[in-house]
Amino acid sequence: MKRATPLESDEPPSLDRARQATRASAPPPGAAFRRRHYPGVSLTEWNDWRWQLKNRVTSRDQLERFIELSDDERQVFTGDHLLPLSITPYYLSLVDPTDPTQPLRRSVVPTCHEQLITTGEEDDPLGEEADSPVPGLVHRYPDRVLFLATRACSVYCRYCTRSRIVGHHATGPLRQQWERCLAYVRSHPEVRDVLVSGGDPLTLPDASLEWLLTRLRAIPSVEIIRIGSKVPAVLPQRVTRGLVRLLRRFHPLWLSLHFTHPDELTPEAARACARLADAGIPLGSQTVLLRGINDNVPTMKALVQGLLRMRVRPYYLYQCDPIRGSAHFRTPVQQGLEIIRGLRGHTTGYAVPTFVIDAPAGGGKIPLLPQYCLGKSPQGDQVVLQNYTGAHYYYPDSHPL
DSSP states (O other), rough: OOOOOOTTTTTHHHHHHHHHHSSSTTOHHHHHHHHHHHHHHOOOHHOOOHHHHHTTTHHHHHHHTTTTOOOOHHHHTOOOOOOOOOBOOOHTTTTTTTTTTTTHHHHHOOOOGGGGOTTBBBTTTOGGGOOOOOOOEEEEEEEEEEOOOOOOOOOOOOOOOOTTTHHHHHHHHHHHHHHHHHHHTTTTOOOOOEEOOOOOOOOGGGHHHHHHHHHHHTTTOOEEEEEEHHHHOOOOOOHHHHHHHHHGOSEEEEEEEEHHHHHHGOHHHOOOHHHHTTTOEEEEEEEEEOTTTTOOOOHHHHHHHHHHHOOOEEEEEEOOOOOOTTTOOOOHHHHHHHHHHHBBTTTGGGOOOEEEEEEGGGTTTEOOOOOEEEEHHHHSEEEEEEEETTTEEEEEEOOOO
């Protein structure tokens, strides 16, 4: 009998399907990276999420052991950069060591472009602080709140909306702050939906997650709990059987994942998503539109179709928020509209996310669509529609009594 590896034993059949769902042109396997850079580290250690967290790359000296820094990348370390560096060994194994233009590398390795502050950029462009009745909680929409459970992530994306707070403070559970946030939710019965985010709440220990989720589920008005996380993309080892058993106790619970590029759809990520989906947890992906990373139709189509194969529904495509130092990531809004136009009708509707701008100064998420409704016919009794091929169609829009 073939002996199963530590990540292959006692798995449901869907995990085999998930492995087959990944792209044929996946990045080089982590095994070669591990043998080269961590020759004394066993496969069991590599697959331990705590080992991955403990061995994150957080400095230029560490980073230069793995990649050849460009001038733009090296220069940023000589001045102020806004967001700390943190990359798990797993995610670093997906980064091209010689090409600074590689999408995954651009998304996690800082460059001097972060030091350029342009008009309209803010530390808090979404105005979250103005809608924060207690520290760590944002109440912007009538029936839901954002619960910022931690300031820590395993990997810091260079375009992070909350770069003003993540990585700069203590990384442990903020129990006293949690208590104040929970008290607020209890005292506001109109809150039926709580999004637990941060930072990345799945970087917390199981016991801390259990403590928080138990208390949220005990509030009668809370119908839905959502968790926002990039863990399946950057630290898939964290999605253990124990974590999945814990999460499934708190249904209805949803996970909003953050996938950026098709190269993140590795067998490890597919395995993590399969475990979560098999536990009955609905999975959606929120993708940020980033210049030179995913701002074209072929890349986005590969991403959204790959996500569906992994049972992750593409949910939002975000226009990049104007945080300080983000000009090199931001695209024209028209680019996002053209991507949606290039997806609609050219792939299944389930694969087409909603393109949104999270409006500055607290305006909330505003959906944008290409122009499909062109107005009324000359007689005024029909609506003129344009389909995905550009052809025009007429829908009767008169309403006789």
